[in-house]
Amino acid sequence: MNSIFNQLLNVKGVVVETVRIVDSPLRPEPVLEVRVRPRKGILRCSRCGKRRHGYDQGGGVRRWRHQDFGCWRVELVAMMPCVDCPGCGVVVASVPWAEPGSRFTRDFEAECAWLMTVADQKTVSGFLHVAWRTAGDIAHRVADRLRADMPSPFDGLTAIGVDETSYRKGHTYITVVVDHERRRVIWAHDGYGRDVFDLFFRQLTDEQKASIKVVTGDGARWIDSCVREHCSNAERVLDGFHIVSWMSDALDKVRERLWNQARHEHDEETVKRMRGVKYAVLKNPGDLTDR
Numbered sequence: 001m002n003s004i005f006n007q008l009l010n011v012k013g014v015v016v017e018t019v020r021i022v023d024s025p026l027r028p029e030p031v032l033e034v035r036v037r038p039r040k041g042i043l044r045c046s047r048c049g050k051r052r053h054g055y056d057q058g059g060g061v062r063r064w065r066h067q068d069f070g071c072w073r074v075e076l077v078a079m080m081p082c083v084d085c086p087g088c089g090v091v092v093a094s095v096p097w098a099e100p101g102s103r104f105t106r107d108f109e110a111e112c113a114w115l116m117t118v119a120d121q122k123t124v125s126g127f128l129h130v131a132w133r134t135a136g137d138i139a140h141r142v143a144d145r146l147r148a149d150m151p152s153p154f155d156g157l158t159a160i161g162v163d164e165t166s167y168r169k170g171h172t173y174i175t176v177v178v179d180h181e182r183r184r185v186i187w188a189h190d191g192y193g194r195d196v197f198d199l200f201f202r203q204l205t206d207e208q209k210a211s212i213k214v215v216t217g218d219g220a221r222w223i224d225s226c227v228r229e230h231c232s233n234a235e236r237v238l239d240g241f242h243i244v245s246w247m248s249d250a251l252d253k254v255r256e257r258l259w260n261q262a263r264h265e266h267d268e269e270t271v272k273r274m275r276g277v278k279y280a281v282l283k284n285p286g287d288l289t290d291r
């Protein structure tokens with residue numbers, strides 16, 4: 001039976017010693033208690049993560065909540081070995097089924113974190129029978145671990161774009177920075193202007209700044225001065241969206257002036273011809289109809 005539970009746990013480096021249904025010090029109802037130990041020879045220091053020789057069993061008995069098995073709560077129980085680490089001293093070993101310091105197995109935490117992405121915290125805590133705050137803490141821990149394993153979105157940037165946009169009916173502004181090459185948003189922050197864009201560059205290493213060759217955006221001076229200060233090698237490029245939008249505004253002003261002029265001069269013919277021309281002048285020649 002131990003070997004079946006070994007397969008059910010599906011964690012490398014775990015040896016199942018006994019399985020039984022007993023009262024748990026942590027819960028009012030009996031639990032399925034799986035006594036385990038890390039396989040010898042794979043002990044690692046819980047501080048630096050390096051492979052170390054075992055020292056003793058001085059870490060005491062610990063319990064970890066694992067995913068339920070049918071209607072039973074499952075707890076892993078192990079005597080914690082200590083390791084003798086030249087860098088960290090005699091410290092408790094890390095175990096292959098859980099993160100250092102956690103009372104939950106890694107599989108339990110992963111399930112909880114995934115559920116939090118598709119359901120609200122109250123539902124998840126009720127479903128997994130954990131405290132509301134615990135569900136949130138677990139999700140944060142898992143997210144931090146995943147983030148630490150991910151390559152930085154600031155590595156290898158060559159062309160970035162910056163723009164400010166408003167939400168809440170134009171009352172609140174945020175600044176957004178995109179990576180043109182990988183076509184994704186890499187940074188966003190409340191507010192706009194030099195001080196805000198400056199915060200973005202402060203998160204970058206010198207090497208990351210140096211790889212940026214192009215910065216697109218509108219013609220705002222705060223973009224110019226930030227780019228000059230932080231990546232002087234980069235070329236400032238006005239982005240297509242703003243150029244088209246300025247050209248359209250300029251064309252519309254010309255149209256308005258001609259229209260007013262024609263009306264002042266009582267030039268009925270021109271006024272008639274100009275009527276409805278607003279959208280025609282903004283169209284591509286190929287899209288124009290005969291009218």
Ligand SMILES: [Zn+2]
Nearest residue numbers: 045048085088
């Ligand atoms: Zn160590």
